[in-house]
Amino acid sequence: MAQDATAERVLAAVEQRREHVNAAIDEDLPMAEPERLYEATRYILEAGGKRLRPTAALLVGEALAEVDADDATDYRSFPALDGDEFDLMRAAVSVEVIQSFTLIHDDIMDEDDLRRGEPAVHRAYDTETAILAGDTLYAKAFELLSDTGADPANTVDAVNRLASACTRICEGQSLDVDFENRDDVTPEEYLEMVELKTAVLYGASAAIPAVLMGADDETVEALYQYGVDSGRAFQIQDDVLDLTVPSEKLGKQRGSDLVEDKETLITLHARQQGVDVDALVSAETPAMVSEAEVDDAVAVLEDAGSIAYAREMAEDLTERSKERLSVLPEGPARDLLADLADYLITRGY
Amino acid sequence: MAQDATAERVLAAVEQRREHVNAAIDEDLPMAEPERLYEATRYILEAGGKRLRPTAALLVGEALAEVDADDATDYRSFPALDGDEFDLMRAAVSVEVIQSFTLIHDDIMDEDDLRRGEPAVHRAYDTETAILAGDTLYAKAFELLSDTGADPANTVDAVNRLASACTRICEGQSLDVDFENRDDVTPEEYLEMVELKTAVLYGASAAIPAVLMGADDETVEALYQYGVDSGRAFQIQDDVLDLTVPSEKLGKQRGSDLVEDKETLITLHARQQGVDVDALVSAETPAMVSEAEVDDAVAVLEDAGSIAYAREMAEDLTERSKERLSVLPEGPARDLLADLADYLITRGY
Numbered sequence: 001m002a003q004d005a006t007a008e009r010v011l012a013a014v015e016q017r018r019e020h021v022n023a024a025i026d027e028d029l030p031m032a033e034p035e036r037l038y039e040a041t042r043y044i045l046e047a048g049g050k051r052l053r054p055t056a057a058l059l060v061g062e063a064l065a066e067v068d069a070d071d072a073t074d075y076r077s078f079p080a081l082d083g084d085e086f087d088l089m090r091a092a093v094s095v096e097v098i099q100s101f102t103l104i105h106d107d108i109m110d111e112d113d114l115r116r117g118e119p120a121v122h123r124a125y126d127t128e129t130a131i132l133a134g135d136t137l138y139a140k141a142f143e144l145l146s147d148t149g150a151d152p153a154n155t156v157d158a159v160n161r162l163a164s165a166c167t168r169i170c171e172g173q174s175l176d177v178d179f180e181n182r183d184d185v186t187p188e189e190y191l192e193m194v195e196l197k198t199a200v201l202y203g204a205s206a207a208i209p210a211v212l213m214g215a216d217d218e219t220v221e222a223l224y225q226y227g228v229d230s231g232r233a234f235q236i237q238d239d240v241l242d243l244t245v246p247s248e249k250l251g252k253q254r255g256s257d258l259v260e261d262k263e264t265l266i267t268l269h270a271r272q273q274g275v276d277v278d279a280l281v282s283a284e285t286p287a288m289v290s291e292a293e294v295d296d297a298v299a300v301l302e303d304a305g306s307i308a309y310a311r312e313m314a315e316d317l318t319e320r321s322k323e324r325l326s327v328l329p330e331g332p333a334r335d336l337l338a339d340l341a342d343y344l345i346t347r348g349y
Numbered sequence: 350m351a352q353d354a355t356a357e358r359v360l361a362a363v364e365q366r367r368e369h370v371n372a373a374i375d376e377d378l379p380m381a382e383p384e385r386l387y388e389a390t391r392y393i394l395e396a397g398g399k400r401l402r403p404t405a406a407l408l409v410g411e412a413l414a415e416v417d418a419d420d421a422t423d424y425r426s427f428p429a430l431d432g433d434e435f436d437l438m439r440a441a442v443s444v445e446v447i448q449s450f451t452l453i454h455d456d457i458m459d460e461d462d463l464r465r466g467e468p469a470v471h472r473a474y475d476t477e478t479a480i481l482a483g484d485t486l487y488a489k490a491f492e493l494l495s496d497t498g499a500d501p502a503n504t505v506d507a508v509n510r511l512a513s514a515c516t517r518i519c520e521g522q523s524l525d526v527d528f529e530n531r532d533d534v535t536p537e538e539y540l541e542m543v544e545l546k547t548a549v550l551y552g553a554s555a556a557i558p559a560v561l562m563g564a565d566d567e568t569v570e571a572l573y574q575y576g577v578d579s580g581r582a583f584q585i586q587d588d589v590l591d592l593t594v595p596s597e598k599l600g601k602q603r604g605s606d607l608v609e610d611k612e613t614l615i616t617l618h619a620r621q622q623g624v625d626v627d628a629l630v631s632a633e634t635p636a637m638v639s640e641a642e643v644d645d646a647v648a649v650l651e652d653a654g655s656i657a658y659a660r661e662m663a664e665d666l667t668e669r670s671k672e673r674l675s676v677l678p679e680g681p682a683r684d685l686l687a688d689l690a691d692y693l694i695t696r697g698y
Binding site for chain 2: 032033034036037105108109127128129131132134135136138139140141142143146147151152153155156159160162163164166167170171173174175177178
C-alpha cells in the first residue's frame, strides 16, 4: 500500500535524525543544579516522542541548502544561504523544548495524570516543580535560539517568531480551557483553537530554519503555512482516528473522546446538524463502553456527515500544505516534507 | 535627614518615569482575545508596583546617552551610542513583564493568597488562568525585547541575557522551594538563592539597556553587577526591616517572618551561632504575637550578631554596587542610580 510506503519513508527519515536530535538535547540542555529541577526538565524530553517538529525543521534546512542528508551531516555547522555556517540543530532543539514546556504546563491545567504512558511531570514530581520545569525549558528555548551563530538580523526575526508562536499557544490553550465550560462552541471556533494551540508551533518549526538561513519572505511564509496547515490536519485527523481506528491499534478504547464528552470538530459539526451528541453513548468511562455502542454512535455521526466533514477537511489541509512546498528546491528533503504531511493524517497511531 | 532626601529624590525620579512606563505597558501589551486571559495578564501589572526595574533601565540609558531626562524625553526613539534610535522603553517594559510573570507563578507555587494587597492572580481568577497568564507574559517579554529596533547583534545578546536571567530565576525559586523542606541550609546557600531568585533580574534590568545601546563589555558587566549587588542588598535588608521597622510603618506585624518560621539570612546566621531559633517566638500567627515577644526575639538575634551581620552585608553590597557606577558618565542619571541603590536598603517600606 502507498500509505504504508509513505509511513515507512517518514519513519526512516525520523529515525535517521532522531539520534542526532537526542544527542543534541543532551548537549544543549546539560544537567545542572538544582538537580531535581533539571531532572524534571529532562523527564519529558527523555520520555520519547517522535521528534516530528525538529525533524521538520532539519528537513527544511536540508531542502533549502540542497543537502542530501546522511549520518555524517553536520547540523551543528550547517550552511545558511549566504554560505555562513550556523547551528541548525540548536534551532530544531529549541522548538522541541517549547513543545515540552507546553506539554508540562498543559498537563497541570488539564489535570492529566499520564503523558506518553508515563506519569505526567506534576505527578512524577509535584505541581511546583512542574511549573518551574516548564518555565525553565521556556527560558532555555530562547537561550538556544539566540545562540545558533546565525546572522543576527535573522536571529532577531526568528526569536520574535518563536515568542509570537508562544503567545498564540497560550491563547489556544486558554480557548481550550474556556470551551469546556461552554455548550455553544462552533466548528469555526474549534478550528481557531486548534490552529493556535497546536498548528502554530508546527508552522514555527518549518519557518524558523528558513528565517535563520536567510530565505526570502515568500519562502518563509509558505513554509509557515505548510506547518500550520499540516498541523491543523494532524489535530483534526486525531479526532477522526479516535472513532475509526480499532482499539488494539489505537492503544486505547476507540471512541474515548465521545465517552469522555470531549468536544471535537466531529461532535461540533454533528450538533450543528441537530444530532443529540450527549445521548450517543451512555457509558461513563472508556472501560465501560462496548464496541457495539461505539459502532452505533459512529453510524449516527456518519449519517450526519460529520466524520466525512472532518476527514475531508484534514485531507484538504494536507493537500494545501504540500502545495506550499513548491517554494523549496526539488529534492529528497522536500519529498520527505510532503511525505511527513501525508503521514500526519494516515498514521494508524 | 540625608536618608529622607535620598528617598525623596528617588521617589521623584520614579514618579517622573512611572507614567511613561505605565503608558508604555498599555501600548505594548494591548488587550486581545481571549479577553479573560489578557485581563489576567494585565491584572498584576495594573495592581501597581513602583516600577523600580524599568526605572533603573531608563536611568542606565539616560546615563549612557548623557541625556538629562524631562517629561518630554522620547524613550521610544532613544539614541544608542552610535546615534541610531531604538525603543528603550520597550526594553524597560520587557523586564517589568518578566517580573510580573515570575510573581504570578511564584504565588501559585507558594500558595500566597495576596499580592500587593490584592488577591493573587490564581485567587482572583484560577490556577489554570494564572499559569497561562504567566506563560503569556513570558512570551510577550521576548516579543518586546526582540522588537526595539536596536542593532540586531546587540538585540541577540540582550535576548540571550534575558533568557539566561529567566533560567536563573527558575533555579532560585526551585532552591527556595527546596529550602522549605530542609533544616540545614547555610547562609551561603541562602545568599545564592537570593541572587538567583531576585538579584539577577535587577542585574538584567541594568545591563540590557547598555547592551542594546552598544556599550562595551566592561560597562555592561559593571552595570550587571551594580544590579545584582543592589538587588541582593535589597533582599537581605528586607529580612532586617521585618524585625526592626515598627509594625505601623511596615504595614504588617513586625517579626512576621519569625512567627511564620520563614528562614532568613538572620535566622540562618543565628542557628550557626547556636541560637535555638525555633524557640524564639511561640505565637503561631502574626496576629497572635505580642510586641514584647518580638522585642525579646530581636534582642537574642542582636546578641548573636545576626542582625548586624545581615545589615552590614546589605550595606557592603550597596557600597560595592555604587562603585560599579563609575563606568558611567557623570551626571544626574548616574547619581540617581546611586540614590536608587541607597533607597533599596533604607526605604521604610
